Each structure stands twice: as C-alpha cells, then as structure tokens.
Amino acid sequence: MEAMTDTDVLIVGGGPVGLFLGCLLARQGVDFRVVEARADPHSHSRSIGIHPTSLELMSETGLADGLIQKGIAVQAGIAFGNRRRLGTLSFHTCPGSYRFILSIPQYQTEAVIAKGFSEIAPAALERGERAIQIEESGDRLDVELESGTRVSARFVVGADGSTSTVRRLAGAGWSGKQYPDSYIMGDFEDDTGLGPVACVFLARAGLVESFPLPGGVRRWVARTDSFLENPEPGDVAELVADRTTFRLSVGTCTMSSGFRTSSYTADKMAVGRIILVGDAAHVISPIGGQGMNLGWMDAVDAANVLSAVVQNPESREAIFHAYHARRKRAVKIVNRRAEFNMWMGRAHPASAVKHLLTWALLHSPIKRHFANQFSMRGIEPSS
Template sequence: MRDVVIVGGGPVGTMLACVLAVRGLDVQVLERRTEPSMRSRAIGIHPPLLRVLEDIGVGGAVVSRGTHVQEGSVRCDGLDLGRLSFADLPTRYPFIVTLPQYDTEFLLRARFEQLRPGCSRGGVTVTGIREHPDHVEVLTETGESVPARFVVAADGATSRVRDVMRIGWTSLGRRETYVMGDYADTGALGDTAMLFFERGGVVESFPLPGGRRRWVAMTDFLATEATSGDLAGIIRHRTGVEVGDPRGVASAFAVQQHLASRLSAGRVAFVGDAGHQISPIGGQGMNLGWLDAVALAPAIERGLAEPREAVSALAVYGRRRRRAAVMAARQAGFNMNMGRPATGLRLGARNALVRALAQPPANALLARAFTMRWL
C-alpha cells in the first residue's frame, strides 16, 4: 500500500508529489487528463516558493528559464502613483519569476518521473472515496480501487473528491471578469510589472520569457468572443500603450473566489483550488497551493510515523491553511476592488491610497504581502 495518493496532476499536485518523494515517501499521482494542458493563466512564482523548488531539484531550471521581476509600478491617467521594489526582500531570491504555467508543470512532471518512475498515471477519473480507520481507497470509473495511507485532493476548483466527501464550498465576494492575452514585448516597460488603475478598470501587464508580455484587462462581462485585437484596443483606450503583435489568442475568464468548509477530512487533505479558489492573476492561486503542499508534507510524515496522530495532524494542517486561505482571499478581494472602474471622489481616494501605500514603511509591508511571505 502506498503512503500517499494524490488526485490531480496539475502544478500543485505534482509539486506536492515531488516534495513527498524527496522526503522518501511512496507517492502516486492520478490525473484525469491524458495530455498536459497548454493553458497558462498562472505565470508568477514568488520568492518563498523558489526556495522550495530548489529543494526538490527544479529551482535552478525555473530561475534560469523565467523572467525576473524586481519591481512593480502603478499608473493612472499616464501618471506614476507609486513603485514597489522586491529587491530588498530578505531572501535569496529578491524577485518574482514569471514563467508560463505549462513550462513549470513540464519541469515538475519531469522531476517527479526522475524521483518515482512510472508513478504518475494519466487518464484516470476518480469517482469515489472509501474511508477506513488506517487507510483510504480511491475508486475510479473503471472499477479500480487504489489504497493509500493518505489521499490528497489536488483536483482543482471543481474537485470530485470534495464533492463525494460532501465538503462545503462557499462563494466569497463578487464575480469579476477579465480578458487576457500575450503580445510581443516592445521593450517600453522593461521587466517591470505594471498595474494601470484606470477609470474604465484595471489593466495588468507582466513580462514573460521569449520576448513576450502578458496583458490582462478587467471587463464588464465575460467577453468570450474577444480577440487579441479587441484586447489591444482596450489597452490602448485605457492606458495609451500600444502593444506588440499578438502571440496566441486572447481568452476571457471569470474570477469567483471560493473557500471549502474544511481542508481535511479524516485521512484526506485538500490543497490548492480544491480547498480554496482565489484570483489566478500573478500566480496567486498556484503559489497559495504550493504553500499548502509545503505545510502538508510534515503533517503526512507525522501521520505515517505516529498512526494514532494521523487524523489530528491533518486537522491541524487544515485549520492553519484555511486561515491562510482566508487571508489570501481578503488580499485578492482588496486587489480586485481596487481595480474596478472608478471616477470622481472614488478615483481620487483610490489614487491617494496607492500613493500612501507606496511610501515607507508601508511599501515594505506591501512588498511582503504581494510576494505572499506572510501566508
């Protein structure tokens, strides 16, 4: 019987698999997809996680392949409201790395294959969970039963494991919609992350490897038919910036934050979007899920070493990480609220707040918050 079965082979599930495998645990990953996803919403990798990626053997590749963002800038109506530097953070990696999610997943999958050859299975659809006092069975649509001492649900916001275990799933705040696209980087903005808090809604931009730049604009509705040209027009109208040639198609998405009622149930734990769904912009959701993985690994080790403490160890993990998820959701909700359309007194108040937050000592605390150092 395996130590751990992880349901979901995305960036969070595979990262957890690597963390556990490096610690010597017997781990298997079950993934519904048969081919890797080429969607790339999450691009930012924050300093606390770069050290973890180094510990599991992929940090060097991530840092060398990615673009290093050491500064963020906020503008409105063509004027600088403030700048935020990550260069003075007390860390070995005083920057945020931007790398498309599919590249990050590729590195993690390759590393897990090195650590546990043949232990990642694709094309497996989980249909149920059967609990026992000392282990858990994962049931699949083919009738197979996969036993393990612990099961981890990393199967995303529509988690099947969460559903079959009847874990509550509560909406937080209001729904927001965006259009996203990649364009050739003209070089005008350097390697700075940009927030344009404009009257018509926020526009965000981040540099990417390969001479590209990611642009995201808040919209009034889910514009599923929007093209790269449409997004370029929104950017031009709100910010005055002319983007380069499109690199791929634009895509619309909605952000509705959610939180599970609990992040553990017996010998089953929930990580990433299976336990909490926050804005994916800037990699917030992926990084929060990775922090879950880092916190869960020692809890599982304790449960294996002291079987009588297995359920309580996961319960402590669940309480702590749920509190962290609440904090992250509040921060993301604040960010989304700041980005909504504003005019008149609200616009003036928002800009004054941004200017105040960009000054010492608030700017140091803000840098820590945006790099998720307190989660």
C-alpha cells in the same frame, strides 16, 4: 475489476500542486502514488507569477533553478494613474534569497515540476487514470479508478482541481462567492521597451495590468464591466489603448481569453483519512497571482502532515485538525489581499483619491511592507 494495489498515500490529480506534493513525499521517503486523469500535460498558460516564497520551497526539491532558467525575473512593479507614473514597488528590499517575482507560463512550470518528479519518483505517476469512487475499508480507503483498477491507500489527497471529485466524495463542503470583477487578457509581442517590470494602470475606466513573459512576449489584462468569454485580440488592444499610452500590435497576439473572479474554499480541509490541497481546497481570484502559489504552500504543509501520520497513525485526528486550521487561516489572508487588489482596480468616480493614496504609499517606508505582502510573505508554511 483489476487487482488492487497498495500505497500509503494516494494523490488524486497530477497538476502543479499534486506533482509538487509527490516530489516532497519522495524526498521524505513516504510511499505514495499519483493518478492523473489527463493522458497528456495541458498547454494553457493560466498562471504566470511565481512568488519568492514558492521559489524557496521549490529550491529545497531542486526545482527552483529549472524554473528560473525558463522564466523572467520581474524586479519591480510600476503603478500608473491614468497615464501618469505614480511610483515603483521594488522587490529588492524583500527578505530571502529570491528578490523578484518569476514570470513563466503555467505549462512550462508544470513541465519543470514533472521533469523533477520523474527523476525523483519515476514510477509513481499514472496518467490517464481518473478516480471515481472512494470507499472506507477498515483503516484504509479503497479508491476506484475509471479504468476499473482499485488502489488501497492509508490516506488520500485531493489535488484534483476546483471541480474536485475527492472533495465531493469526502463531503468536505464548498462555500464562497462570485465577485463583480471580470477581465480579458491577451499575450502580445513586447515592443514596449519596459524591460523586466510589471505595470499596473489604475485608470479611471478600470484596471490594466501588464507582465513580461519569456520569448519577448507581454501579457495584458484589462478589467471589463461584463464578462466576455472569448474576446478578440482587438478587444484587449482597444481597452489598453483607452487606458494607457501603449498601442498593441493585434497581429502578434498568440492568446486571448476572458475570466470571471470568485473565491471558494472547502469547508473542511481534512475529512477522515482525506486531505485537500491546491484548487481542490480553494479557488482564489487570479488578480495578484496567488492561487497556485498558495497550493504549493498547502503541499509543503501536507507533506509534513502526511509523513507524521504515516509514522504515527493514532495522532491523525489532531494533526489533520491543525492542518485544517492552518490552511483556512492562509486562505483567509490570501483572499483579503486578492480582494484589495480587485478593489484597487475598480473604476471609481473618486479615482484621483486612489491615485493620491497610491502615490503616498509608494513614496513612504510602508512600501516595503506592501512589497512583502504583494510577494506573499507572512503565510509561509514551516517546512
């Protein structure tokens, strides 16, 4: 067994949420470390949407500019009903200094955060270290790593993703449901001429979404009636051709995959000296692109909470309880919005009614409110 090292806060998981939390704690002068199981960063492009609220949170740690340089600022979303244009939702009317949704693949987002982290806390991340056990020891927690090293921490954060070991060891519970909605997606060369806009096709046969990506690429996402784990590029192109006026060039596809949708939430966001953030705390349906963004809001909330309890440990119970209540409320709102997005995308015999409602909404003053909702306003943590 290797010697025990001490820290105030141990973050388990160095994904986009764990590393962002590290940046925030470093700025607040909190003593912390991060252990990350993977030896190398991964190269998946799962998440692509960064909302204005997140850019505001990122700007406080100097990360927003690096992200904006690498991404595409999506100024508006256009809705189509079958092949007819129903209207445009512009983000220009949203409050704040970032009036767009940034489109950037998740591996690039993680690289920008990792770079910022290495500048502000160069020695605080240990890669290739998996947490496997947590034991209480007086007013501290002893965390055992697979390598045999032990870390003694006053507080532990589970930022270790949807299959979180920390959540299981804390006994925080995990409840939720599967949705009937599954999707296939692919990244294709963008010769649509649409420019920096997102498109939503509320086709009679089911939803298609399309987002510009850096490097002249466009992501296409199409709803399927049954789950297709490994679709061919041709499967995506076929659904897009059936439901829109666009023909994708199959040979230019660089990625195709399928995903199911579900929502799961930890029953307790804080247990004893442990708190949860990001996918360890909640899994949100990707339709609407909110999961990672919500994780960053958790991180801002968690950084404030941890900074307070490190200075004033007696207040831990009340502060952690309030954290639990705030995070539960935010998850509920985000899930409601994701469920609305999925409902809009379902095939429906009366789809003409949906189209009429969408047209009316996009031609009324309510659309400002809708743009705010779509860009994740109304659930920001106080920083």
